[in-house]
Amino acid sequence: MTMKELHALFLEHPKICTDTRKITENCMFFALKGPNFNGNAFAQEALDKGAAYAIIDEKEFKTSDRFVVCEDVLGTLQKLATYHRNYSKAKIVSLTGSNGKTTTKELINAVITKKYKTIATQGNLNNHIGVPLTLLSIKEDTEIAIVEMGANHQKEIEFLCSIAQPDFGYITNFGKAHLEGFGGVEGVIKGKSEMYDHLMANDNYVFFNADDDIQKEKLTNYTKKMGFSTKNPNYYNIKFLGVDPFVSLEAEGTQIQTQLVGKYNFPNCCAAILMGKYFNVPMDDIKSAIEAYQPQNNRSQLLSKNGFDIVLDAYNANPTSMKAALENFSLMNAQRKIVILGDMFELGSTAAEEHQAIADVANELGFDDAYLVGENFHGTHTKLKKFKSFDDLKAYLSKNPLEKGALLIKGSRGMALERVLDLL
Template identity: 65%
Template sequence: MNIQELHTVFLKYPSVSTDTRNINKGDIFFALKGENFNGNTYAKKALEQGASYAIVDEEEFIQNDRTILVDDCLTTLQQLANYHRKFCSAKIISLTGSNGKTTTKELINAVLSSTYKTVATKGNLNNHIGVPLTLLSITPDTEFAIVEMGANHLEEIAFLCYIAQPDFGYITNFGKAHLEGFGGVDGVIKGKSELYEYLIKQDKSIFLNADDPIQLNKLKSYTRKYGFSTENSSYYKIEFLGAQPFVRLKFDDTEATSNLIGSYNFHNCCAAVIMGKYFNVDVPKIKQSIENYTPKNNRSQIIENLDHYIILDAYNANPTSMKAALENFNTLDRVNKITILGDMFELGNSAEEEHQTVVQITEQMNFDQVMFVGENFYRTKTALKKFKNFDKLKQYLTEHSVPKKSTILIKGSRGMALERVLDHI
C-alpha cells in the first residue's frame, strides 16, 4: 500500500495511536519500535481494543486484512504526516529554541484560537514522532497548526522542517541546552537556525525577537520578517512593565498582566502578541488570551497555600534557564526565600563547569536557604547544602521542616522529578 492509498484509509479513520494504553475505537495503530520494546508485538492487542487498522513492519505479526505491512512504521508515519500536511489547507507555524518553546506555543495557540480554528502540539511532543502526530491532528477546517520542534543534535530541525514544511517560523532563543548533542553553544545556534535556513530557502515569513542580537544578525538581509522589540523602532514595540511576580506588558496602548512569573517569560508573551497582530487578531482578544493562559505541567507554576508560596519549575532546566530563574527569584520582593535546585542533564563535558557556575551565581544571591540535589551538584565546591540524590534531600526535609510562609523556587531537569519535593515541604 502506497502513502496515497494509506492516506485514503486515514481520511476514513482520521485518528492515530502509537500506544495501546490509550487506543480509542477507530484509531490507526502504528507499531513503532523503541530501545526496549517492539510495537509489532502489540498489533493484535490494538485491534482487539478497537483499532481500525494496525500498521506493522514485520510480516509475522500480520493478523488479518486489518493489518497493513510496510517497510518501516516510523518512516511511514512521517511520510503520511507529510502527505496529509500538503493535503490540508492549514498554515503551519513552527517554532523551536533552547528555552520557552512549549510555553510560547501555548500562548500563540491561545491568541490565534480566539479567532481561528487551530491545532497545536500536545504537551512537548515535539520530536520525529510528535511532529507527525501533530500534523495528523489537522482537520479540514483547521486554519493554523502551531508545531513545536525540539532537537538535541544537528540536522534534526532540518528533518522536522522537511516533514512539516512550515509557512512561518519563530525561534525563542539560543541557550545552553543539549550541549552534549550539539557539541557546544555554536552547535546549538547552528542547529536551531536550521528552521531559519528552511524558511529562507522557501521564501517564507519569519517572526523574530529583534532584541536578540543573534536573531537580528542572522536575519539582517532577509526581508520577509516581522519582529518585536522593546527599543528598536524598526519593529513593533512592546513594553516590559515588570514581573512582580507576573509578567506585565504593554502594546498598542493596552496593558496585559499574564499568569507567568519571571521576566524570561516576557519574550514568550511578545511572540504571541506579534503573531496575533500579524494575523489580524483584535487587540482586546490578544490581551484576554494572554491574561487567561495559566501554565501547568510543572512549568513555572505558582502553588500558593496556607503554608508557602511555591514556584514549581521542575519540567526542565539548562544553564540558561537556571540563571534566568535565579535572577528573577532574586528580584522578588518576598520574605524567607528558599531555592531547591536539581541537576541539569545533557551537558556532556560541560556538566562540571556549568553546575559550578550555577553554584557561584547562587552564592552571590541573598537567599535564606539553598539546597542542591543530584550527583552533578554534589560534586561542586560550595558551603551550601547539597545532597547526592533525592532520597538524601527527602530525609533532610523530613528532619528539618521548612519555615512557614516561605517562598520556594523548585527547579531542575525533568529526570530529577523535583515535583516530588511538594510532598515533603
C-alpha cells in the first residue's frame, strides 16, 4: 500500500490508536513495539474491539484484509504524519526547551485560538510517537497547529523537525535538563538549537527571547525573526511588574494579571504575547486568554489544603527549574515557609554535584523547614532533613506533622511528590 493510499484510508478513519485499552469505533490501530510488548500480537484484539484497520509489520499476524502490512509500524506512523502535515493547510508552530515547554505551549494555544482554529499537543506527548500523533490530529479546518517537542539526546529535535516540518519555532530556554543524555550543558544548547538550525536552513520564521544571549547570538545574522525583551528597544518590549504570588506584566500599556506562580513563568507569557502579536490577535484577546489560563497537572499549581498554601510543582524538576522555584518561593509573602524537594533524574555523572548545589541553595535561603527526599538528596552534606525514600518521609511526618504555612513541593516525575498532599 502506498502512503497516498494509506492516507486516504486515514481520512476515512481519522482517529489513531496505539493502545488496545483505548480503542474507539472505526479507528486505525498502529501496532507499535516496545522493549516489553509487541503490538502485532494485539492487532486482532484491536479489530475485535471496533478498530477499522490494524497496521502491522509482522505478516504472520494478518488474518484478513483489515490488516495493513508495512515494513515498520513506527516509521509508517511518522511518514503518515508528515504526509498529512503537508496535505493539510495548517501552519505548524513548534517549540522546545529545557523548562516551561508545556505551559508555554498551552499559553500560545490559548492566545492563538482566540482568532484561529488550532490544535495543540495533548499533555506532553512530545516525542517520536507523540509528535506524529499530534500532527495526525490536524483537522480539515485547522489553521495553526502548536507542536511541542521534547528531547533527551542530540539529533532528537532535528528528527522531530524533519517529521513536523515547522513553519515557525520557539525555544523556551537552555537549562540543566537531561544532562546525562545530552552530555552536559553545552550538549543541551546544541541539541535544543537543532530547532532553530532547522528553521533557518528552510528559511522559516523564528520567535526568540532577545534577553537570552545564547538565542540572540545564534540568530544574529538571520532576518526572519521576532523577539521580545524587557530592556532592548529594538525588540517587542514587555515589562515584568511583579510576582506576589502570581506573575503580572505589561505590554503596549496593557496590564496582564496571570494565574501563574513564579517569575520563571514570565518569559512563557511573553512568548505567547509575541506570537499573538505576530498572528494579529487583538491585545484585549491576548490579555483575556493569558489571564484565564490556569496551570494543571502538578505544574506550578497554587492550592490550599488544611491550612497550607501550596505551590505544587511536582511534574518535573532539573537543577535550573529547581533553583528558580526555590528563589521564587523565598520571595513569597508568608509567615512560615516549608519546602519538600525530591530527587532530580537524568543528571548522569553530575547528579551528586547538582543535588549538593540545590541543597546548599535551600539551606542558604533559610526556609523555616526543608525536607530532601530521594537517594541523591540523601547523599548530600547538609543540615536539612534528608530521607532516602518517600516512605521514609511519610513515616517521619506521621509522627512529626508539618506545621501549617506556605509549602513548596517540587521533584522529578518519578518521585511523584504530589503524594505529599495526602500527608497534610
